Amino acid sequence: MSNAKPSLKIAIAGLGVVGSEVARQLINRSDELALAAGKMIQVVAVSARDRSVNRGVNLDGIDWYDETHKMAERDDIDIIVEMIGGSEGVAVDLARAALRSGKHVITANKAMIAHHGAELAQLAEANDAHLLFESAVAGGIPAVKTLREGLAGNKITRVAGILNGTCNYILSTMETTGRGFEEVLADAQRFGYAEAEPSFDIDGIDAAHKLTILAAIAFGQKPDFSAVSIQGIRDVSSVDFTYANQLGFRIKLVGVAEPGLMPRMETCLLPLDSQLAKVNGVLNAVEFHGEPVGSVLAVGPGAGGCATSSAVLSDLIDIAAGRGGLPFGRSINTLADATAVENCAGPDKPFYVRLMVVDQPGVLATLTGILQKHSISIEGLLQQGRAPGNAVALVMTTHETSVVKLGIALDEMEKLPIVKAKPVAMPIMLADKEM
Ligand code: HSE
Secondary structure, eight states, rough: SSSSSOOOOEEOOOOHHHHHHHHHHHTHHHHHHHHHHTTTTTEEEOOSOOOOOOOOSOTTSEESSSSSSHHHHHHHHOOEEEEEEEEEEEHHHHHHHHHHHHEEEEOHHHHHHHHHHHHHHHHHHTOOEEEEEEGGGSSSSOHIIIIIITTTTOOOOOOOOEEOOOHHHHHHHHHHHHOOHHHHOOOOOOOSSSOOHHHHHTTTHHHHHHHHHHHHHHTTTTGGGOOOOEEEESOOHHHHHHHHHHHTEEEEEEEOTTTTSSSEEEEEEEEETSSGGGTTTTEEEEEEEEEEEEEEEEEEESSSSSHHHHHOOOHHHHHHTTTOTTTSOOOGGBBGGGGOOOOOOOOOOOOEEEEEEETTHHHHHHHHHHHTTTTTOOOEEESSSSSSSSEEEEEEEEEOOOHHHHHHHHHHTTSSSBBSSSSSSEEEEOOGOOO
């Protein structure tokens, strides 16, 4: 670009899949991005563990740092792009140091923002710096900006999302192929969707980090990961998909945040015709419900270098164009404590329950007796196949009931000799139908 506007100098910490893609985009498309940003965005420094890796981008002329924190000490750097990851350690030390020295920080680090977002936002405000994290939530979907800017004038009544592509891939593939959880997880690892150590994804932690951030922006509260209820997808079996389908549902890992309730990640049944039920494979989706807007749905790629770098570039352009804004949309001093939110799982709801029981006379009467004792009303029952004397799957759907009451009833059932495995219960989420 030939105009005389000063360029924005940035440093990228971490050159993994996303960091390398950000560098590639900034270097290879510099003129185009300068037009969008109103000034050149110049990568002047990078840092990563191994200098010898071929990252498919020419880093000649860019300063290399083995010690990441040294980049935060450089006076000529305007923005640190933190692509290291992890809720503690180098990433958070770098973010703190950068903000303290008045540098803007852009990060894809959902764990860091979910755990330390309030402290970092305070540092940003105190030092007149921006802290932006569009890429931390749902990859290429502009979920943060949608809430923080596009829907800023709304009273948000609900945010619900498919926030983890790995889980959505596993659940979709189990449903379409009839294969078991472990087998599909192994495939996901082979294709590079799931990490070798997959628990952050399949236990719902990665998605809960993202939900923590969305809830904070939606309801004007400090991000607090400890105030989120988390369930993953390990307990889902291939038979659940067959039964769920017969009942008109699809199984999804969904994050839900509603005002006054604990945000929750739950593996649940969604009506087949609902918007989120139609989002399959590695895609993510976020549904925003608010007044006066009604409902807004955003669907797109939630992970990977291209999708995530798109979000990082948009944050860079926002800062360059002078619209960095406040991290959570309002001053940190006005954000409520998330722990002040009532600690409960929300209103009563219907459940899908699967029990592996011995196929013999009287079993049903025993189980329904327990439900009756706890005032839990059955809506429907399914048992297919016959295996006299052996275990068969017995599926029940309940009327609206409290998760606490149901838990007590299922604990009682699990202790019976006729019940052969830990009962599986998943909420049936009907609110999504209101779209
Ligand atoms: N591992 C995440 C996913 C992407 O599968 O969606 C990064 O948060």
